[in-house]
Amino acid sequence: MEYLGYFASIIIGLSLGLIGGGKSILAVPILVYLFKIYPE
Numbered sequence: 001m002e003y004l005g006y007f008a009s010i011i012i013g014l015s016l017g018l019i020g021g022g023k024s025i026l027a028v029p030i031l032v033y034l035f036k037i038y039p040e
Helices: 002-019 028-034
Strands: none
Touching: 002 028
């Protein structure tokens, strides 16, 4: 499951880098659901 999170993080990072957006809202579900890091 951790490898899936790394892969998804790379895809999100590349796509946001190409678009030029700073939308971290796409990265939050990866951190919560795949890495089990909850915002406090």
